Amino acid sequence: MNGRIYRVALVLVLGLMFFPPATVVSEAPTVLGLTVKLSLEPPVTLRCLGPTALFYLPVKDLVPTPPLSAAPWQEVGGSTIRHQLTWRIDLVDGRISLLSEQGDMVTADLPLMLYSTDGGGFELNGAFYPGALLLWPEEGLHFFNEVSLEDYVCxxxxxxxxxxxxxxxxxxxxxxxxxxxxxxxxxxxxxxxxxxxxxxxxxxxxxxxxxxxxxxxxxxxxxxxxxxxxxxxxxxxxxxxxxxxxxxxxxxPLPYLRSVEDFDHEGRNYQWPQHYLFCWAELTQALGVAVDRELRIVPFFNVDGERLGFWFYSHLTGKQFRNEELRRLLALPSPNFRVFIYPAETEITQAVTLLPGTNLLFTGKGAGHxxxxxxxxxxxxxxxxxxxxxxxxxxxxxxxxxxxxxxxxxxxxxxxxx
Ligand SMILES: [Zn+2]
Known part of the structure; x- marks a missing residue:
């Protein structure tokens, strides 16, 4: 395989901090969009879906602030990123490494920005991203997509x-x-x-x-x-x-986030697909409620009589949980649920005292908050x-x-x- 090390690699790795790079062609175009951090971990597969210009950030310890494309990027000259190829982005010894399927290589220990000059965008691990792709090596390798508001909304x-x-x-x-x-x-x-x-x-x-x-x-x-x-x-x-x-x-209370009738009855998530059964130990552990002998559960309500959540009391502690908190802690689909003592199937609508060994069954409707x-x-x-x-x-x-x-x-x- 004829591996080629591009000039950018030598410049960025060996000499960037000591003399003005000879490869600078122009200032970077500014995307001025939203800077979105992508939850990608290297190695990542990259395809550039059109001609792509490569920029580096000649400032070592710049604290990033959005939009990242407004930072003082400088272009690396030459056809550094051949867009017909598939590249592998990785972090090697703390340095960004881009390696093509034909052995082309770009390495840098400074942040890089790939800008799609014809708007073709990028494919990262099979997903399509428009705008600019920024690679930021700092305690790992961080991926950012700078994208217009309308593309982001889409x-x-x-x-x-x-x-x-x-x-x-x-x-x-x-x-x-x-x-x-x-x-x-x-x-x-x-x-x-x-x-x-x-x-x-x-x-x-x-x-x-x-x-x-x-x-x-x-x-x-x-x-x-x-x-x-x-x-x-x-x-x-x-x-x-x-x-x-x-x-x-x-x-x-916000006037635009009031409770209104929903029309979701025919929707896919109207009913929970299953019930959720918790044994005593699972429940008290998930809620972080220390219990020695018995657990007292007391629902609390709004002025319309709708239950907002429960108090959980033991001899050791007392904690209040809103329905939404219970959803999060117990990984339930929604905060719109009913709670039953199981297997007796008595619904908890008022204060009850439970003894160790009691199970609780959650059943409900909806998905999301x-x-x-x-x-x-x-x-x-x-x-x-x-x-x-x-x-x-x-x-x-x-x-x-x-x-x-x-x-x-x-x-x-x-x-x-x-
Ligand atoms: Zn966030």
């Missing part, structure tokens, strides 16, 4: 929704995703968003054209309240009725002829405004990225 829509849903439902989802994205910026200091459900699931751009159609039809549209994007949370299915935000999470837009409810409304405006108004109320984000220095339309 990627999240493809990861969080079904292509088979009616277009109006997908448009409602796209507006919610865009609003929630802008509301969420700032959670992570050195980048804008992660690609997990902590922010929103983002697995690159989907192949189905309908997602792009929904995003394009709502380009720049967001929901706002008091002049700022709303916390447009959404979930799969509430199980018949959505929840007030302050009853699921601690916080101020149950606040804001219900995705299966939106799909049902759309199939009944409601528009995405009407769907959004139903789930977020009449106090929010639907407005169009015309321009913002951080969120240009895709065409302005070139």
């Amino acid at each position: 990627g999240v829509l493809g990861s969080e929704a079904y292509a088979s849903w009616p277009l109006e439902a997908l448009k409602a989802n796209a507006v919610a995703i865009r609003s929630y994205t802008l509301y969420s910026l700032g959670k992570h200091g050195t980048f804008d968003l992660c690609d997990t459900i902590h922010c929103q699931a983002y697995r690159g751009l989907p192949r189905e054209e309908v997602f792009r159609t929904a995003v394009t039809a709502t380009t720049g549209e967001i929901l706002s309240w008091q002049g700022t994007p709303i916390n447009a949370v959404y979930h799969s299915s509430s199980g018949g009725r959505t929840r007030n935000n302050e009853e699921v999470w601690v916080g101020t 149950g606040v804001g837009l219900s995705q299966w409810g939106a799909a049902a409304m759309a199939s009944q002829g409601y528009s995405y405006h009407q769907i959004l108004r139903h789930y977020y109320g009449s106090e929010v405004r639907l407005s169009c984000l015309r321009s913002h220095p951080r969120w240009p339309q895709p065409a302005s990225r070139q």
Whole structure:
């Protein structure tokens, strides 16, 4: 195999810190999009789906801040990344290593940026990412995708929704995703968003054209309240009725996150697919409740008599858990559940005292936290002829405004990225 070590490797590895690199051609183009951290671990398979320019960051200890493409990148000259090839990205001795199937190699101990000059994008482990790809070696190798807001919304829509849903439902989802994205910026200091459900699931751009159609039809549209994007949370299915935000999470009641009737009854996640049975030891361990002799469980309610959660008391401790906390600690599908003493099958609707050996059975409806837009409810409304405006108004109320984000220095339309 005729392995070729590109000049960039020599420059970056041997001489970069000692003289101005002779390979600098131009300043890097600025993507100025959202910087999304990808949950990828090396080695990663890379294919560049078009001509790709390579940049390096000639500053050793720069603390990254989004957008990363605004950092002082400098281009490495020459055809350094042949896009017809498949490359393997790895971290070798603390240094970025890109190795092609033909033995071409690029190594660097400084951050690298791959920029798709014709907008073709990248394939990473089989998933398609637009914009720019940034490789950041620091205590491991971190992967970032810098992407326009509209491309990001399309990627999240493809990861969080079904292509088979009616277009109006997908448009409602796209507006919610865009609003929630802008509301969420700032959670992570050195980048804008992660690609997990902590922010929103983002697995690159989907192949189905309908997602792009929904995003394009709502380009720049967001929901706002008091002049700022709303916390447009959404979930799969509430199980018949959505929840007030302050009853699921601690916080101020928001006028746009009120409990409303859901239309998710025919949806895939309306009923839990199974019951969840916990023995005494599993339950007390998962909740971190120290018990010596007996456990007293006391439900607590809102003014409408809806149960918000339970107190768990023993002789040693007392802890309060909201339904949403129990969902998280016990890995339940939703906070919309009923609890039964098993096998007696007595539902716990008031204070009870349990002895060691008692089992609890959880059964319920819905999937997700149950606040804001219900995705299966939106799909049902759309199939009944409601528009995405009407769907959004139903789930977020009449106090929010639907407005169009015309321009913002951080969120240009895709065409302005070139
Ligand atoms: Zn996150």
